[in-house]
Amino acid sequence: MTITGVPHDKKTIGRKELVVMVALLMSLNALTIDGMLPALDDMARELGAAGGNQRQLVVAVYLLANGIGCLVPGAFADRFGRRPLLLFSLAAYTVFSLLIALVQDFYVLLALRGMQGMLTAGLMVVPTAIIRDQYEGDRMARLMSLVSAVFIAVPVIAPSLGQAVLLFAGWRWIFVLLSLVAVAAACWVWTRLPETLDPAHRQQIDIPVIAKNMRVALINRASIGYVLGTMLLIGAVFGYVNSAQQLIGEHFGMGDMFPIVFGATAAMMVVSNLVNSRIVERFGARRVSHSGVLVFIVVSMVQVWASHYRPDSxxxxxxxxxxxxxxxxxxxxxxxxxxMQPFATIAGAASSIQTFFRMFGAAVVGLIIGQAYDGTAQPFAHALLICSVSALVLVSYSERGRLFRRLNPPARVMG
Structure with missing residues (x-):
């Protein structure tokens, strides 16, 4: 299958290439988080950070700013197209990575990380809109699973890449390497990605129109439970990322093995996304995900038990x-x-507001979980259970209490 752009756009791109490209774009945010996890101690020590959990702010500030930034690019992508927003985000990613490589003060580092996170939010918002331009329903879920499998594979190995850089050079070279990856991605987008926004769906840059579209995308009952449920589950993962170096490296005493252990646990996400891409069209996104969240709750209950009765295991x-x-x-x-199912004509605005709640909300949840770290796995284990049970309640609200249904695509919401 070939994905084509708007009629005047002569570029074409195959589905497999599109999957890999979108995955790379989305993984850049994960790379700038996971790739420098092994260097957190060196960065905090060299730049004069206080001890304890303050080093986590290098991750948390980026995530918070990235979430806030997600409010903006969708509206511009609905007006000017997907390509310009992607290229702007990649340029900002490159510039700020190089500035961070030169920084000499911890609080300046946090400021630069915040600005980078905000200006590169398009890398989270626009790829989802590109996929929604082309697919819907279970087919979109299948493609997003393939994208997730690829982009998760990148941050899985990112800590090991960061550790490898530290063997030969200082932590600053990690950010130099990230800037080079962003330049390569920009060249790929420039030469190969067609414009996927239908001209008939272009929206005006008008605050009332933008606010209306975002409000429509936010308050839709069929969507909001899934958005907030995802926010809580991702927040639990962010809590893990924030405290992983302390939890695995220090509490469980894995030390230099941290990148391998971290990567091994995250690698399961690659496997499950590949499996999901195979089964979701057969069983339906609702049946698969509703079953998944129930099992997640059970596993989290065992995690709580283990944190109390096998605390050092x-x-x-x-x-x-x-x-x-x-x-x-x-x-x-x-x-x-x-x-995203109901929002074909306002995919950019819908992706912006939904990604904002997912990412900013998840960053806040992750920050709270990370800062609750007390030298044991207990706060994190309890957070997993609370977040998963709350996600099930929210999904049940969107489904009006009727889970496991396979529905026909709902009517599209017009902007």
């Missing part, structure tokens, strides 16, 4: 954590596709 923590992350492969892409 890595042999209990790792399989359970890998299972939790693996289950997200049956939740994230499916929840996101269901939430």
């Amino acid at each position: 890595i042999a209990w923590f790792l399989p359970l954590m890998a299972t939790n992350l693996g289950l997200l492969g049956f939740l994230g892409a499916n929840f996101g596709s269901i939430a």
Whole structure:
């Protein structure tokens, strides 16, 4: 299958290439988080950060700013197209990565990380709109699962790449490497990606129109439970990312093995997304994801038990954590596709507001979970259970209490 742009656009791109490209674009945000996790201690020490959990702010500030930034690019992508917003975000990513590589003060680092996160939010918002331009329903869920499998594979190995850089150079070279990856991605987008926005769907840059479209996308009952449910589940993962170096490296005493252990648990998300891409069209995104969240709750209950009665056992923590992350492969892409289903004509605005709540809300949840770290796995385990149970309640609200149904695509909401 070939994806074509608007009629005047002569570029074409195959589905497989589109999957890999979109995955790379979305993975750049994960790379700038996970790739520098092994360097957190070096960065905090060299730049004069205080001790304790303050090093987590290097991650948390980026996530918070990225979430806030998601409010903006969707409206511009609905007006000017997808390509210009992607190229702007990639340029900002490159410039700020190089500035961070030169920074000499911890608080300046946090400011630059915040600005980078805000200006590169298009890398989270626009790819989803591109996929929605071309697909809907379970087919969109299938493609998003393939995208997730590819882009998750990148941050899975990112800590190991960061660790490899540290063997030969300082932490600053990690950000130089990230800037080079962004330049390569920009060249790829420039030469190969067609414009996927239908000219008939272009929206005006008008505050009332933008606000209306976002409001429509936000308050839709069929979507909001999935958006907020995803926010809580991703927030639990962000809590893991924020505290992973302390939890795995220090509490469980894995030290230099941290990148390998972290990557091994996250690798389950790759496997589960690939499996989801195979089964979602057969069973439906709702049936798969509703089953997944129920199993997630059960595993989280076991995680809570293990945190109290096997508190120092890595042999209990790792399989359970890998299972939790693996289950997200049956939740994230499916929840996101269901939430975007009604919004073909305002995909950019819908992606912006939904991504804002998912990412900013998840960043706040993740910050709270990370800062609750007390030298044990107990706060994190309890957070997993609370977030998963709350996600099930929210999804039940959107489904009016009737889970596991396979529905025909709902009527599209017009902007």
